[in-house]
Amino acid sequence: MLYSIIDALQKSAIHIDSLLKKCKFEYLDSINITGDNQLGVDVEANNIFKEALLELDAIKGICSEEENEAIYKKDSNGVYLVAFDPLDGSSIVSSNLSVGSIFGIYNEEFCAKNLIASGYIIYGPRLEMVVAQDSVNHYVYSDGGWRNIGSLTLNDKGKINSPGGTQKNWSTKHKILIESLFLEGYRLRYSGGMVPDLHNLLCKGGGLFSYPSTSDAPNGKLRALFEIFPFAFIFEKAGGEAIGGISDGSGLSRILDLKIDSIHQSLPCFFGSKYEIERVKLAYK
Numbered sequence: 001m002l003y004s005i006i007d008a009l010q011k012s013a014i015h016i017d018s019l020l021k022k023c024k025f026e027y028l029d030s031i032n033i034t035g036d037n038q039l040g041v042d043v044e045a046n047n048i049f050k051e052a053l054l055e056l057d058a059i060k061g062i063c064s065e066e067e068n069e070a071i072y073k074k075d076s077n078g079v080y081l082v083a084f085d086p087l088d089g090s091s092i093v094s095s096n097l098s099v100g101s102i103f104g105i106y107n108e109e110f111c112a113k114n115l116i117a118s119g120y121i122i123y124g125p126r127l128e129m130v131v132a133q134d135s136v137n138h139y140v141y142s143d144g145g146w147r148n149i150g151s152l153t154l155n156d157k158g159k160i161n162s163p164g165g166t167q168k169n170w171s172t173k174h175k176i177l178i179e180s181l182f183l184e185g186y187r188l189r190y191s192g193g194m195v196p197d198l199h200n201l202l203c204k205g206g207g208l209f210s211y212p213s214t215s216d217a218p219n220g221k222l223r224a225l226f227e228i229f230p231f232a233f234i235f236e237k238a239g240g241e242a243i244g245g246i247s248d249g250s251g252l253s254r255i256l257d258l259k260i261d262s263i264h265q266s267l268p269c270f271f272g273s274k275y276e277i278e279r280v281k282l283a284y285k
């Protein structure tokens, strides 16, 4: 049953990849519920995933970054729910940087502890897909088919630092953390697209990606259900860690233990290998 969902996502990926190659990157007059201006391809990518998933027997419902509410099927015997960001990083589409789609597959309820698989598609020089279940499998699309090219695993320590958010709005603790990693020899890699930035860490064996609480966005920018939970699952299955927190003073916790109040909620978040996440915990103590 899970296979039918992955198959639908793979077919949708091929379709969206061909749309991106048609270079139609105009903004529409509409904004989504989070206040982002929508591109035509944001809406088209959303419709492609929505239609492909809702027709599957295995599906109970879906929820998308581009939709206000979750959509549940009437009279469905399906148990799986899919939450997705149909086209992440659309603000960098015009500069021809890689963008992606992110998905999380849940059993019966949209809560982090019910995630059973997650992954992303990356539209770059190659079309690739990463799917995490017990391990993290990396697929490439070539010659009309998807080929598994191996699994992604993180070392205990990496070399890359990918710090998100506007620097003037970082807290002093966060500035000290980021600067100390650079002083230790970490190198900056940041495209402004969550999918390529985290894919780079996964392919290079580790490092730190952070999107912290900032003075202008205390809950960070990235969305829990569509972006953070799926990547937290992937990082843990790859041997790394993911921590974050609601900015109510309760501190940072394992992301997959966090509960959210609304489907569009954002959270400060940190993804990395074990060493860098330990550094985050010390810096934020």
Ligand code: F6P
Pocket: 088, 089, 090, 091, 163, 164, 165, 166, 192, 193, 194, 195, 197, 221, 222
């Ligand atoms: O979905 C939001 C997003 O485009 C992510 O892909 C990316 O990681 C982030 O915003 C970049 O934000 P900023 O430019 O504030 O670092």
Ligand code: MG
Pocket: 065, 085, 087, 088, 089, 227
């Ligand atoms: Mg996004």
